[in-house]
Amino acid sequence: MEKSRILIVDDEERIREMIREYTILEGYDIDEASDGIEALELFKQQEYSLIIVDVMMPKMDGWSLCREIRRISHVPVIMLTARGEEYDKLFGFELGVDDYIVKPFSPKELLARIKAIIRRSSLAGPKNFRGESINHEGLVIEFNSRNVYVDEKQISLTPKEYELLNYFVHNPNQVFSREQLLNSIWGYDFTGDNRTVDTHVKMLRESLGPYRKFIVTVWGIGYKFEVGVKR
Template sequence: MSGSRILVVDDEADITELISLYMEREGYLVRATDNGEDAVALAASFRPDLIILDIQLKHMDGFDVCKQVRSVSDVPILFVSCKNDDTDIIHGLTVGGDDYMTKPFSPSQLVARVKAHLRRQTVNDRRRAADEVLRFDRLVIDLPGRTVHVGGKEVFLSTKEFELLVRLAKSPNRAFALDDLYTIVWGHDSMGDTRTLMVHVSNLRKKIEPDPANPTYIVTVRGVGYKFSIKEGSPHV
């Protein structure tokens, strides 16, 4: 986590200098400001991995800074304040803060808190990254890129074909009733019937199955509908 970017926001110069010193000793890249407006701007331009945020600031208090940052980012926000009233602590966490420390505090304890939040954020980022790509043997589904590869070659799906495949692949081996699957992908207000769904399944099989007549991924569940089938132990993320 060395090299992580830390934004320190505090209107007390001595505290800002102390926090920055300890963060830099850990190998973090630090930017600091003493007012709320600059804090919001730096959150966007500096793109910190964690924000250490005081409540009492110039131009805009820490609560408002937190709300503005949280509207566009899930970066960990650690409040530090001389206010130790439960109301302030609860409010800080309610508007989007991840943690709260009251002044005076031990710099080493602050470092430990920062490390814990960065470690947790790293784990969460890895989980999100894993969730964005679904892998099933020869079949790879890239969710943010909205691409599908079979045997290393990209296949082109329509919007509904892609949504249908993702819905099935995210719940492997779960049987979906025709009506339920149609409603999930097309919505309650869509006009049509399950024949539309069956046509899309047929098209999908032609594009992703080695043998569309004998599908191994999208299989029919008699009397129910369809499921995305994977064998136990098959590689998938």
């Protein structure tokens, strides 16, 4: 089996060294970059299973790097930062960050999250999609390409928004609690809380425009995907 390759991007050499030592012991191949520009060049030359990105870096910061990566790829991204405010986390999720770890952090915790994200990513390929596309009124989802269209206009979703939409459309009319959605989309080992689900549902609804109506809030329980009902 081919090894998973990880790109570590941090301007602090000691942080890169610590992450490298733990990940190599687990059998991962590792590349390193000390700033966003160097990382972007490596990313264009090599395929990665995961990218670990520090926020505050010279030349190109982590936010800008993630934005550039998301223009061309859905590769999982873990953001490392000394800033733990909720606003920063929400901003990261809007850019398409898959997980968010605040410094200082436990290397073992980071390794557990790396394993969980790579495992989920390996299971999220087209082989799990039933059919090539789904069309609900003017909402079209093409599963092989991960393209989503609203009234024939392609929209941009973050990886987690897309996974959430995909989960909803393949389980129509089923009511899911926030805990169930956390476990199914983020995994049992995700350390966030229920607000993560609410935030991503809100973002997804905004992206879907008039078809936000398909994502129905079931008060006191959670959410469901319902079509064919006028609201």
